[in-house]
Amino acid sequence: MEKTTVLGKNRTGIDMSPIDAKEMMALAKITPSSSTGDEQAIAEMRSQYIREAEVIGSIPPPGTLKGMASTAMEKLTGKNPEVFIDKLGCRLAFERAGVRLYDALITKCAASSNGSIVPIERLREFRNEELEHFKLVERAIRSIGADPTAQTPSADVDGMASIGLVQVLTDPRTSVAHCLEAILIAELADNDAWQLLIMLTEKMGMDDMARDFQNALREEDEHLAHIRQWFKQMVMEDAAVVT
Ligand SMILES: [Fe+2]
Ligand SMILES: [Fe+2]
Numbered sequence: 001m002e003k004t005t006v007l008g009k010n011r012t013g014i015d016m017s018p019i020d021a022k023e024m025m026a027l028a029k030i031t032p033s034s035s036t037g038d039e040q041a042i043a044e045m046r047s048q049y050i051r052e053a054e055v056i057g058s059i060p061p062p063g064t065l066k067g068m069a070s071t072a073m074e075k076l077t078g079k080n081p082e083v084f085i086d087k088l089g090c091r092l093a094f095e096r097a098g099v100r101l102y103d104a105l106i107t108k109c110a111a112s113s114n115g116s117i118v119p120i121e122r123l124r125e126f127r128n129e130e131l132e133h134f135k136l137v138e139r140a141i142r143s144i145g146a147d148p149t150a151q152t153p154s155a156d157v158d159g160m161a162s163i164g165l166v167q168v169l170t171d172p173r174t175s176v177a178h179c180l181e182a183i184l185i186a187e188l189a190d191n192d193a194w195q196l197l198i199m200l201t202e203k204m205g206m207d208d209m210a211r212d213f214q215n216a217l218r219e220e221d222e223h224l225a226h227i228r229q230w231f232k233q234m235v236m237e238d239a240a241v242v243t
Contacts, residue, residue: 004175004176004177004178004234004238005175005238055153056153056156056157057151057152057153057156058153059082059085059086059089059150059152059153060146060147060150062081062085062144062145062146062147072143072144072145072206075204075205075206076144076204076205079204081144081204083200084144084200084201084204085141085144085146085152086152086153086154086155087152087154087193087196087197087200088137088140088141088146088152088197089141089146089148089150089151089152089154089155090152090154090155090157090158090193091133091137091193091194091197092134092137092138092141092148092155093151093152093155093158093159094155094158094162094186094189094190094193095130095131095133095134095137095190096130096134097159097162097166097186098127098130098133098134098186098190099127099130099131099134100166101165101166101169101182101183101186102123102124102126102127102130102183103127104166104169104170104179105123105169105176105179105180105183106120106123106124106127108169108174108176108179109123109176112175112176117230117233117234117237118176118180118230118234122226126222126223126226129216129219129223132216133216133219133220136212136213136216140206140209140212140213143209144206162186164182165182165183165185165186168181168182169182169183176234177231177234177235177238180227180230180231180234181231183227184224184227184228184231187220187223187224187227187228188224190220190223190224191217191220191221191224194213194216194217194220195217197213198210198213198214198217201213
């Protein structure tokens, strides 16, 4: 297998020029800061913004309460369905993003000479399962009379947190191992989020929905186990050590 981590002209470290390093450190001691203030001032300013900020988003009320199945409405009465809808919306967005992450990983593996240990057919299965999970959550949202096209606050925040993963997956210079690490982060978060959603669904009294979500979690367990194994194997092979 071709190595993905190579020795080269990396000039970012201080050891590249010991003489300049000494001079730089001496100058740093006598040069005043370019601006006043410290981390305490940063914290104070952030606190002020936090106090003045509005919420990041809201949950739209169900389009039509008549649209909500009466059994669902009965179960949700007296609870806070907006929390449930927020987390369902979050799962919906993440599964859709998961499809795109796997699309990018499949392209990376197909185009790389060092992706041979990752079976692309298996990645396609995982990609399609993410799509099925997306559809499953969409049906769940509709079944309680909510709108699956609305971006919920948690979906918004999750999307923001995942931006770096998308960038790693779509950067032409990253290796298959880099991309597996990014997908591993996504799958770890995905796995935990499904567990929380299942717990919430059960507490909401939606037993059939929780059962469907359990099936999705079983597939997610498979994704996580395989991605973790392939990533580990690639790093070990790259380091020329045996697991
Ligand atoms: Fe997923
Ligand atoms: Fe997954």
